[in-house]
Amino acid sequence: MAIEQLNGVRTAKAALEEYVEALLGAAGADAPSAAAVARSVVDASSRGVDTHGVRLVPWYLQMIEGGRINGRPVLGFEKKAAAVGHVDADNGFGHLASYRAIEEGIALAKEAGVAAITVGRSSHHGASGVYALAAARQGFAAISMTHADPAVVPFGGKKPFFGTNPLAFAVPAPGEEPMLLDMATSAIPYNRIFLRRATGTPLPAEVAVDAEGHPTRDPHAATAVRPLGGADFGYKGAGLASMVDILCSAFTGMGHGATIDPLAGSDYSKTIPIGHFFLVMNPSIFQAFAAFDARVGAFLADLRRQPAHPGQTVMAPGDVEKAEAARRAEAGIPVDAVTWAALEAAAGRYGKAVPQSWT
């Protein structure tokens, strides 16, 4: 990950989580909100998902300081049927509402076998995968989705219409962390443009477009990304983005992505409500858990032993992040210099102590 080249710092996971939590608390988040955001971004950073990790914290601080995010939300939950529930996020952090949705989904899926939980009046929730992972760490399989403001051009189109609309799927795996697929339905996550601006490295070909909708590899010229599948097969990524958008809007009561104001806009006082969609499944209702577990294990083992081209290895979804998590557990979690400086500035503002770091 290019983040290592940024002359930033490395911190221990617990210290980093505590630091982030303290900063959010000082900025006006109540204890559950601050804990949920810190848990989410540090989980992402601990697995190498830096685009959706601690890098987002200065932005979250801006949003709560500006008043866009309600730091003391009163979450609502309505059970709508045996297998459907809705969480009202009360314009608080999406992280809090999303962890709540997973807990409610588990509670319903225990009995019903599967549960769909929608979230409305929410906000950016970081990496969608952390919520699916939270369910899978408790023995449940889960799908997690969010829509967002436009950043992705439709197939054949010139102007952003879709959010990067991630789709995540996690399933418990025997003897290891759950298998986790966590992918933007865009060719790349939009956040990667910012990361590439920070690292000064060009974008891959055919994944981003400039203001006129033409392909560009310059992260400073790039204003939007293409759907997964690119120039030839982008209708598939756009189709997945459409599915995510509809599940996160028509099913949650929110407007579709293209009606959402820019989340990175300059006015941080205005509320910008978005929706998320979660599906939680109880494997034990479908099959005897031991048999289920053995089948997932056999799938992973078989996939990982497949013959690969020279210099490559066949990996299962999430294997890259598992390896990185092991490295970071040893070496600490790297935080890039720009983010670290912003966190230090916030700590200064709030009078909070900066934790000890490796470098």
Next chain:
Amino acid sequence: MAIEQLNGVRTAKAALEEYVEALLGAAGADAPSAAAVARSVVDASSRGVDTHGVRLVPWYLQMIEGGRINGRPVLGFEKKAAAVGHVDADNGFGHLASYRAIEEGIALAKEAGVAAITVGRSSHHGASGVYALAAARQGFAAISMTHADPAVVPFGGKKPFFGTNPLAFAVPAPGEEPMLLDMATSAIPYNRIFLRRATGTPLPAEVAVDAEGHPTRDPHAATAVRPLGGADFGYKGAGLASMVDILCSAFTGMGHGATIDPLAGSDYSKTIPIGHFFLVMNPSIFQAFAAFDARVGAFLADLRRQPAHPGQTVMAPGDVEKAEAARRAEAGIPVDAVTWAALEAAAGRYGKAVPQSWT
């Protein structure tokens, strides 16, 4: 679609469906099985999905004649929880079991709001999208998936491991046919190799590989396809394929895709059981249906009016097929010459009348 260049015939939808049904019945399928297969393949052909349309019927006839497919299955259904059910396909046609799964899913989702229906001991079910579409035509949203025998190399790998593992999503839309996303998680459907062999046209670049796992555009040299995302981002398609495989195996009680014998192999006497996974959602439990419907309508209208590059139009998932369905409703459904000859040969074998065709 290249199928028009094949000097085949055009037939009316009802006549074609009746013909296919009669042939399957003559080959040994009972009335519900013959009707389900005919309904499925003619629905696909009527919308231009020729890879999964009537072209498959000679193959299905081979499988029932050989004894692989049980033409007179006794389907089992077990409700496992308020929102989970399992259909045992009794080694019959996957089409019959899949339509049954959708009906059971609708019955459960009416009360529970959402229902997951797994199918085990099944077989090839044609186009996965037709089952999601069947639910959406009744006012329900649905996801449909199937795994299959290996045809797709893993990201970085040389040997097929995944089936093309399609993912379909359908949702009711106001004043028109449902929105339908129906995509292989591979770069292209494996059937397209056969269609390109028949039409003698090269494959798109970077989507297929030869026996050594190297990219090829020659449909005769191609033995496997790549996951969606190709050389750079194929880990996403492979991740989606993994999700589909696990939902269709660990959740259904079947083995994962790589344990499935070749469906197109030479021995048509041997049963090759596979699994499918369906999720049915009742929009009215999530939101007032009028509001839900209006949101889906607003999404589609907004998407379709997006500015496009010269010569292109921004379309919603399934719009290409809707336009083709309108043309075929007028002009008849084209059947390529190779398929037509095979159907005529079967009709001769079984002593069935060949329906009148346009050309």
